[in-house]
Amino acid sequence: MSQPIRFYHRNAIREVSGAGVTRSVLQYLREDAHCTGTKEGCAEGDCGACTVVVGERNEAGGVSFKAVNACIQFLPTLDGKALFTVEDLRQPDGSLHPVQQAMVDCHGSQCGFCTPGFVMSMWALYEKHGHEHAGAPAASASSAAAGCPGKGACTVPSREEIANALTGNLCRCTGYRPILDAADRMFQAGAPKRPVDVEALARTLATIERGDTFHYEHKGQQFDAPRSVDALAAIKAARPATRILAGSTDIGLWVTKQMRELGDIVYVGQVEAMRQIEVGSDWIEIGAGVTVERGYAELAKHYPELNEMWQRFASLPIRNAGTIGGNVANGSPIGDSMPGLIALGAHVVLRGGDVTRELALEDLYLAYQKKDMAEHEFVLALKVPTRTGARKNLQFRTYKISKRFDSDISAVCAAFAFIADGETIREPRIAFGGMAATPKRATHTEGVLADAQWHEATAQAAMIALGKDYAPLSDMRATDEYRIEAAKNTLYRFWLETRPHNPLAQQAVNVRAVLAAGAAEAV
Numbered sequence: 001m002s003q004p005i006r007f008y009h010r011n012a013i014r015e016v017s018g019a020g021v022t023r024s025v026l027q028y029l030r031e032d033a034h035c036t037g038t039k040e041g042c043a044e045g046d047c048g049a050c051t052v053v054v055g056e057r058n059e060a061g062g063v064s065f066k067a068v069n070a071c072i073q074f075l076p077t078l079d080g081k082a083l084f085t086v087e088d089l090r091q092p093d094g095s096l097h098p099v100q101q102a103m104v105d106c107h108g109s110q111c112g113f114c115t116p117g118f119v120m121s122m123w124a125l126y127e128k129h130g131h132e133h134a135g136a137p138a139a140s141a142s143s144a145a146a147g148c149p150g151k152g153a154c155t156v157p158s159r160e161e162i163a164n165a166l167t168g169n170l171c172r173c174t175g176y177r178p179i180l181d182a183a184d185r186m187f188q189a190g191a192p193k194r195p196v197d198v199e200a201l202a203r204t205l206a207t208i209e210r211g212d213t214f215h216y217e218h219k220g221q222q223f224d225a226p227r228s229v230d231a232l233a234a235i236k237a238a239r240p241a242t243r244i245l246a247g248s249t250d251i252g253l254w255v256t257k258q259m260r261e262l263g264d265i266v267y268v269g270q271v272e273a274m275r276q277i278e279v280g281s282d283w284i285e286i287g288a289g290v291t292v293e294r295g296y297a298e299l300a301k302h303y304p305e306l307n308e309m310w311q312r313f314a315s316l317p318i319r320n321a322g323t324i325g326g327n328v329a330n331g332s333p334i335g336d337s338m339p340g341l342i343a344l345g346a347h348v349v350l351r352g353g354d355v356t357r358e359l360a361l362e363d364l365y366l367a368y369q370k371k372d373m374a375e376h377e378f379v380l381a382l383k384v385p386t387r388t389g390a391r392k393n394l395q396f397r398t399y400k401i402s403k404r405f406d407s408d409i410s411a412v413c414a415a416f417a418f419i420a421d422g423e424t425i426r427e428p429r430i431a432f433g434g435m436a437a438t439p440k441r442a443t444h445t446e447g448v449l450a451d452a453q454w455h456e457a458t459a460q461a462a463m464i465a466l467g468k469d470y471a472p473l474s475d476m477r478a479t480d481e482y483r484i485e486a487a488k489n490t491l492y493r494f495w496l497e498t499r500p501h502n503p504l505a506q507q508a509v510n511v512r513a514v515l516a517a518g519a520a521e522a523v
Contacts, residue, residue: 002217005075006208008055008082008201009033013208019075021216021223022255022262026050026070029085037086037116038070041170043256045069045249045318046407048169051117053124055082057205063198066293066320067124067168072252073321074245076216076223077267080209082201086116089123091193098189099123099182106182110174118169121317122183125165127196129155129187156187167406168315214270225267229274229351229380235266237353240375242266246289247322249314250330274325274380282386285349288325288379292337295324295382302387308510309340309398315407329379331365331438336413338439340398342431343415346384352377368437393420395498399490403477410434411478414490418449423500425449425458430491435470435483442469445491459495463488 004015010033019028029035029052041049050070058064063082089097096104099122109115157165162183163176171179213235214225224242226232236242242264245251254260268274274289277298284302286295296310296319313319313336327337328348338361346361352374361382364371387394396417402408413433419426428449430442445465452458472483496504 001215003215005079005216007078007080008204008208009084010035010088013204016075019218021074021076021218021221021265023075024071024252024256025052025073025075025078025083028075029070035085035087039113039116040071041113043071044253045072045168046170046315047114048117048121048315048317049114051120051169051317053084053120053127054078055084055201055205056080057202057209061202063202063205065124065127067121067165067317068321069168069249069317072248072256074223074248074252074265076214076225076265077245077248077269079214079216079225080205080270082205084120084123086119089119093193095193097123097192099126099186101189102182102186103179106178106185108174108179108182114169114171114174118166118171118179121166121169122186125157125162125183126186129157130195156184159184164311165316168317210270221262222264223267224265225270227270227272229271232266232268232271232274232378233351233353236376236378239264244268244329244378246326246329247291247318249318249322250326250332268323268325268378280386281388283383284386286324286382286384288329288381289323290325291320292322292324292327293319299384302384303344303396305396306340306398309336309400312400312402312405312408313337318407324382325379328361328364328382329371331369331371333368333436333438334410334413334434335439336400336410336433339413339415339431339433341382341384342439342441343396343398343417343429344384345417345429346382348379349381349383350377351380356380358383362431362439362441365438365440390419390421390426394418395420397494397497399493401478401486401490409477412483412486412490414487414494416491416494418454420454420498420500423453423455425452425454432470432487434477435472435487440470442466444468454495454498454500456495456499459492463491466491 004017006013006015026038026040029038038052039049041047051067052070053065053067055063055065089100091097099119103109103119162180212227213231216223224235226235243262245265245267268289271289274287276287277290278285292313296306300306300310324337327335342362347358348361348364349358350373353376366372385391394417399414400410401412402410411434415431418428428446430445431439433439445462448462448465466487467484472480474480493509497509
């Protein structure tokens with residue numbers, strides 16, 4: 001039988017039945033709950049006008065808060081969670097929350113349409129630095145006097161951290177400087193009169209947590225949220241056509257933009273085993289339900305070369321919701337995670353019924369939107385080799401070419417890796433996105449590099465070989481000529497950064513690094 005969707009919102013547990021399986025959280029808020037502070041702008045998770053904060057119980061027994069886009073999140077995925085909107089920031093006496101007051105004081109709002117979304121992204125940052133770091137030493141004199149939401153002093157985020165937290169929010173009239181100023185100032189205001197009681201919220205969420213599969217139906221369409229991999233496998237085996245839903249950052253657009261009927265849905269967001277990261281001696285295993293934000297945070301510990309790609313992968317709200325497993329399973333030729341993972345030699349673990357199998361990630365993709373997966377199979381995990389043994393000498397880089405630095409789709413995404421044996425290249429692996437119908441390795445180019453000396457002549461020969469590996473198309477993001485030229489230039493940049501003699505430092509080849517260095521010198 002269908003069960004009601006249960007979640008915490010506006011200081012109470014809500015139960016919803018009779019809503020469509022693909023009804024968005026935004027539709028519920030505006031049309032059913034009449035919480036109209038949350039706006040609709042793009043309906044595809046780009047503008048941030050619909051930003052809300054979702055709270056979930058974490059392994060430590062507390063609550064983790066994350067900003068997400070309400071326009072592409074389906075309402076049943078809220079089951080067992082807490083939902084916060086700009087209305088929740090209202091204080092008992094009607095005064096503004098410190099986050100809101102800072103926006104007023106810094107003149108961070110003009111037309112006001114985008115403001116609630118900015119405020120919610122800022123509030124998520126405010127709660128993170130107040131609760132997750134409660135009791136930690138203050139980062140500055142100003143933070144020691146700050147009215148932080150936690151029990152101890154806040155660690156005030158840097159200007160760059162604030163900017164990264166707001167990458168999913170667009171403003172077209174105020175300008176970002178006063179908004180960044182407001183996010184800086186909110187930590188200096190007095191404490192809110194009604195801060196979030198995280199311990200009480202965790203206890204409340206525990207009362208509505210499901211012990212078994214959550215099953216919801218509406219007009220013959222089914223939504224299941226199993227708690228175990230076995231239960232997920234059983235659902236897919238019994239109904240292979242059931243659509244798997246993870247972060248909804250792509251599937252949500254099928255509904256809002258393409259008006260597609262999705263059929264039955266099985267949601268992997270409650271399968272705890274698929275939300276784990278395990279680091280062994282040989283592999284880093286990332287469950288398919290791990291968010292992009294968490295997955296990149298772990299990978300960047302082992303491969304700091306991924307830091308920029310982590311920062312530039314969509315926006316924070318998208319990374320908070322989307323999963324690396326979902327990006328891999330989607331198999332888009334412009335998916336940014338795949339080239340780097342392929343270059344690192346990642347494997348994908350598939351599950352179908354009682355059978356689990358593993359294959360190299362590049363072998364998963366057969367043709368455009370065609371994968372080596374049976375209908376009842378699903379992505380269980382990703383396995384990335386650790387940097388041990390000969391791989392301690394791994395030279396690795398990823399590059400993203402797009403029209404904007406933040407929150408943009410790649411025209412070209414490049415990834416290069418090889419093991420340096422003195423000046424000799426061993427086991428080269430090169431992969432590109434945006435250059436073919438699938439994420440694809442450059443086998444001809446790898447052949448030129450294999451066991452060759454890493455000299456400029458070798459790099460030049462490899463650049464020529466790229467023309468044999470790819471015949472890209474022209475589209476709204478770039479022409480075919482631009483793509484192949486950009487691909488060659490990224491390979492040459494890789495040579496400049498990793499050449500055995502006098503490799504160029506990051507600030508010599510990265511515009512943002514150059515600007516940051518110049519700003520530091522000016523100070």
